[in-house]
Each structure stands twice: as structure tokens, then as C-alpha cells.
Amino acid sequence: MPTKIEKDALTGTNTTGHEWDGLKELNTPLPKWWLYVMYATIAFSAVWVILYPAFPFQGATGVTGWIAREAVVQDVAAANERMAPMMNRLRAATPQQIAADPELRAFAMAGGRIAFANNCAACHGAGGQGAVGGFPSLADDDWIWGGSYDAIHQTIAHGIRNEEDDEARTSMMPRFVADGVLTPAQVNDVASYVVSLAGDADPGQAAEAERGKPLYAENCASCHGDTGEGNRDVGAPRLNDRIWLHGADRHAIARFIANPRMGVMPAWAGRLDPATINMLTVYVHALGGGEN
Amino acid sequence: MKWFNHAKIETNLILMGVLTLITVSIGGLAQIVPLFTVATTIERVEGIRPYTPLELMGRNIYVREGCYTCHSQMVRPFRDELERYGHFSLAAESMYDHPFQWGSKRSGPDLARVGGRYSDDWQAAHLRSPRAVVPESIMPPYAFLDRPLAYADIAEHLKAQRAIGVPYTDAMIANARADLEAQARPEADPAAFQGRYARARQAAFDGDPAAVTEMDAVVAYLQMLGTLVQFRDVTPEQMRQQ
Numbered sequence: 408m409p410t411k412i413e414k415d416a417l418t419g420t421n422t423t424g425h426e427w428d429g430l431k432e433l434n435t436p437l438p439k440w441w442l443y444v445m446y447a448t449i450a451f452s453a454v455w456v457i458l459y460p461a462f463p464f465q466g467a468t469g470v471t472g473w474i475a476r477e478a479v480v481q482d483v484a485a486a487n488e489r490m491a492p493m494m495n496r497l498r499a500a501t502p503q504q505i506a507a508d509p510e511l512r513a514f515a516m517a518g519g520r521i522a523f524a525n526n527c528a529a530c531h532g533a534g535g536q537g538a539v540g541g542f543p544s545l546a547d548d549d550w551i552w553g554g555s556y557d558a559i560h561q562t563i564a565h566g567i568r569n570e571e572d573d574e575a576r577t578s579m580m581p582r583f584v585a586d587g588v589l590t591p592a593q594v595n596d597v598a599s600y601v602v603s604l605a606g607d608a609d610p611g612q613a614a615e616a617e618r619g620k621p622l623y624a625e626n627c628a629s630c631h632g633d634t635g636e637g638n639r640d641v642g643a644p645r646l647n648d649r650i651w652l653h654g655a656d657r658h659a660i661a662r663f664i665a666n667p668r669m670g671v672m673p674a675w676a677g678r679l680d681p682a683t684i685n686m687l688t689v690y691v692h693a694l695g696g697g698e699n
Numbered sequence: 700m701k702w703f704n705h706a707k708i709e710t711n712l713i714l715m716g717v718l719t720l721i722t723v724s725i726g727g728l729a730q731i732v733p734l735f736t737v738a739t740t741i742e743r744v745e746g747i748r749p750y751t752p753l754e755l756m757g758r759n760i761y762v763r764e765g766c767y768t769c770h771s772q773m774v775r776p777f778r779d780e781l782e783r784y785g786h787f788s789l790a791a792e793s794m795y796d797h798p799f800q801w802g803s804k805r806s807g808p809d810l811a812r813v814g815g816r817y818s819d820d821w822q823a824a825h826l827r828s829p830r831a832v833v834p835e836s837i838m839p840p841y842a843f844l845d846r847p848l849a850y851a852d853i854a855e856h857l858k859a860q861r862a863i864g865v866p867y868t869d870a871m872i873a874n875a876r877a878d879l880e881a882q883a884r885p886e887a888d889p890a891a892f893q894g895r896y897a898r899a900r901q902a903a904f905d906g907d908p909a910a911v912t913e914m915d916a917v918v919a920y921l922q923m924l925g926t927l928v929q930f931r932d933v934t935p936e937q938m939r940q941q
Binding site: 463464475476478479482483486525526528529530532538539540541542570571668670671672673677678 | 732733736739740776777778781783785787815816817818819820821824825831832833834835900906931
């Protein structure tokens with residue numbers, strides 16, 4: 408029991424009244440502002456429990472009837488209504504029409520930039536620059552499946568070699584060594600010839616490239632073209648330029664021929680609004696390589 | 700208030716005991732009572748299934764590597780979240796998570812709906828070297844995941860999950876090892892595996908169909924996140940908590 412509460416001369420604060428071998432302890436009160444803030448939060452929580460859903464029981468809502476899920480649905484609906492005039496126009500127009508109309512185009516470029524950053528940039532890069540390993544650049548004019556508005560729209564909406572969309576673009580390069588079509592030595596020869604197609608022939612590899620030429624004509628030319636010009640109908644990339652999907656050196660090319668990994672892109676038609684896909688089409692077309 | 704003060708409480712053992720009990724009970728009830736109402740507060744939606752053995756191992760690696768310290772797995776019900784990630788998360792979507800991976804910190808993006816958003820190749824390339832594909836990324840590399848997956852005890856993992864309420868059947872446990880291998884090998888016969896785990900994808904997730912690696916498991920897990928509920932087929936009434 409506190410036996411002797413006394414006022415401390417120095418601070419003017421009472422002691423607790425306890426004394427241990429002459430030691431006494433000040434009983435400093437909590438600051439008033441702090442105490443009242445705490446009382447206020449207690450009162451606030453009592454009001455909150457009445458107004459908002461706070462109990463984990465079936466159908467338990469506060470007197471306001473507010474539910475997070477319904478609130479966000481209304482929020483989204485209100486935003487969609489606000490954007491509807493422009494989104495409806497973007498949905499109804501073709502990408503060509505959007506690009507031709509300055510107002511729609513400005514909106515599509517702004518909206519496309521955001522949608523690209525959110526959905527496309529992970530693989531194709533923040534500026535559409537792509538990445539080594541099968542993630543194509545969208546900022547150049549070296550298109551694998553075509554760079555017209557229609558082709559870009561088709562690629563975005565349905566994707567490439569995915570399992571979710573029946574209209575996905577698809578093609579398959581043989582696994583030349585894994586499937587036993589060519590020997591590793593022959594693949595090296597073909598790789599040397601392919602490098603020479605791009606104008607990067609190594610004089611030390613001239614004999615290999617010479618041996619690779621007929622093998623190329625026999626195995627590769629039907630898709631990639633006699634001079635490596637590529638074929639967009641089957642997504643066979645152009646080989647007679649210096650743009651490489653999986654690395655530029657002869658060994659990377661040989662590895663790919665031996666056991667290719669075909670690129671996969673998801674279909675976005677089910678995930679994104681048709682207006683968003685149109686905006687993305689216009690945006691990607693404008694990144695640098697759009698064709699008419 | 701002379702009759703009820705600290706001096707009185709502190710010197711009366713019974714009074715102190717009773718008041719302590721009341722205080723602890725309030726805190727305890729707030730944590731325990733919700734557990735009794737889980738059955739009525741989790742909505743019932745089509746499509747939710749337990750993790751396949753390979754996905755479960757991937758999830759274990761996800762927890763082991765502490766992915767949750769930077770990635771949340773819950774799309775909260777705000778419009779900006781819905782715009783970025785997709786439909787808000789449902790309680791049912793993490794009902795077989797022990798423990799759940801909702802998280803509260805996002806140094807990286809939310810992963811609740813990352814499944815199918817990128818290709819398997821991208822997921823593997825990104826885990827091996829995040830900056831090779833996303834130059835501005837601050838994620839550490841996980842190239843070491845290209846090592847063989849230790850799954851000799853996979854059936855035990857399923858049994859442990861069943862003990863805490865995940866409805867793995869006897870057939871799932873008996874075939875755990877076969878199912879794990881079947882999912883990582885695209886050429887394996889899908890009939891039995893797909894019969895036990897509806898709409899689970901079979902693929903060479905890490906690009907190599909020959910060996911089952913930790914990379915296979917993690918990519919398989921990431922690629923199924925948020926894909927079980929087909930939101931096109933779910934009505935708002937079904938999603939209301941029942």
C-alpha cells in the first residue's frame with residue numbers, strides 16, 4: 408500500500424508513496440493531450456463498430472450498410488460511366504480510325520502507355536525495347552508476325568502459341584538436333600551460314616558456312632526464305648539483319664537451331680477491354696516500327 | 700473512486716485475477732470467435748481446388764525464399780487495384796493456403812493474379828536474372844532454383860495439408876509423386892493427372908522437360924495464381940459472402 412505520498416520539491420510531481428530503502432519513485436501522470444487522444448480513439452472505435460461491418464457473422468453489416476465489395480463495384484461503375492463516351496468511341500473505331508483522329512489518337516496514346524506499362528513492359532521492356540531470350544523489340548520495324556494495325560491487333564488480342572486462345576498465332580520450328588534431323592556438326596555449319604546471311608561472316612568460318620548453305624536451303628529456307636528474308640505468315644523471323652531474339656553470336660544461334668524454345672504470348676482479349684486493346688495497338692504501332 | 704483503485708487491485712489477489720481474466724478474454728474472443736464463423740464467411744465459388752503436388756512444392760519454395768516479404772497476394776477492393784491487377788481477391792481463393800500469403804508489403808507487385816500473365820519462359824528467365832528482362836527491377840536473382848527438386852516426401856506434404864483441412868483424397872496422396880512428375884513433363888499422359896486436378900497445366904515450366912527442378916515448381920505455382928476462379932462465370936450473388 409502506498410504509505411506516504413509526498414510532493415517532490417524539484418518537479419512538483421507526487422511520488423508513488425512506495426519507498427525502498429530510501430528510494431522513492433515519481434508518479435508522473437500521462438500527458439493530458441495523450442490521454443484524451445486515447446479516450447477519443449476508444450470512442451471512435453465504438454462508433455465505427457456500429458456504423459461499419461465489424462462482426463464476423465452472417466449478414467452482419469453496420470447501420471450504414473456499407474460493404475467494401477459493393478462499394479468498389481459502384482466505384483468502378485461510376486468511373487466506367489465517366490469514361491464511357493470516349494471508351495465507346497475507342498471500342499467502336501478500328502485502330503486505323505483512331506490513329507487518324509487527333510482526339511482519339513491522343514487519348515489512345517495516353518491510355519495505351521499506361522496499359523503497356525502494366526501488361527506488356529515486363530516482357531517487351533518499358534520502352535518496347537525487348538530483351539534477349541525471345542522477347543522481341545516492338546520499337547523497331549523488324550516484325551515477326553507483321554507490323555500493320557490489323558496484325559498488331561490480332562497479336563495482342565489472341566497472343567502467340569498460348570493454350571488459352573484457339574485463334575492464337577502458332578507455328579513450330581523443328582528441334583533439329585533433339586528431333587534427329589541434323590547432327591550437331593551440321594547445325595554448326597548452318598549457324599555459320601546464317602551469320603553470313605546477316606553480313607557478319609567470319610572469314611575463319613567460310614568453309615563451315617559453305618557447307619551450311621545447302622543444309623539451309625534444304626531445312627530452313629521454306630520458312631525463313633532463300634535469302635533469310637523471313638516469313639510473317641508463319642512467324643519465321645528475318646535472318647538477314649542483325650536483330651536476334653536469342654543472342655547474336657554463332658554459338659547462341661547454333662544452340663537455338665539444335666533445340667529451339669518457341670516464344671509464347673498470352674491472349675489479352677479476355678483480360679483487357681476491347682477499347683484498351685485498340686489503344687495498345689495504336690501505341691505499339693507508334694513505338695517506332697508501325698507499317699501501313 | 701477510493702473503493703476501486705490500483706492500490707486495491709494490486710493488493711487483492713482474487714480481484715486482480717478476475718480482472719485479468721476479463722481483459723484476456725476480450726482479446727481472445729476477438730481472435731478466436733471469427734474462426735468459428737469461417738464456414739459462413741468464405742464465399743463458395745466454382746473452380747477452387749487444392750494445389751497440385753508440383754504447385755505445392757513451388758509454394759513451399761515461395762515461402763522458403765521469403766517472396767512474401769516483398770510480394771503480397773491479395774488484390775484489395777479498391778478501383779486502382781482492380782485496374783492494375785484484376786478482380787479483387789476472394790476469401791475462397793486462399794482457403795487452402797496454410798498459411799495464407801496475403802502479405803502487407805509491396806516492394807514488388809502483387810502476385811495474386813500473376814498466373815498466365817506472362818509466358819513460362821519469361822517467368823524462368825526473370826527468376827534467373829530479373830534485370831535481364833526488366834532492367835529497372837530491384838528483385839534479387841534466383842538462378843539457383845535450376846537445381847533438382849527434392850520431392851521424395853511429396854506424399855507426406857499432402858498428408859500434412861490434409862491434416863489441417865485441405866481435402867486431398869486418398870488417390871491424390873497415393874499418386875502424389877506420379878502427378879508431380881506428370882505436370883512437369885508435357886508429354887506425360889494427362890488423363891489421370893487432369894482427372895484429379897481440374898484445368899492444371901502440364902508444361903516444361905523451366906524449359907527442360909527432362910529434369911524436375913525447383914524452377915519447375917515455382918513457375919508452375921506462379922502460373923496458377925489467381926486462375927482458378929473463372930470470373931466470367933461467377934455472378935455477383937455468388938461472390939457475396941454467405
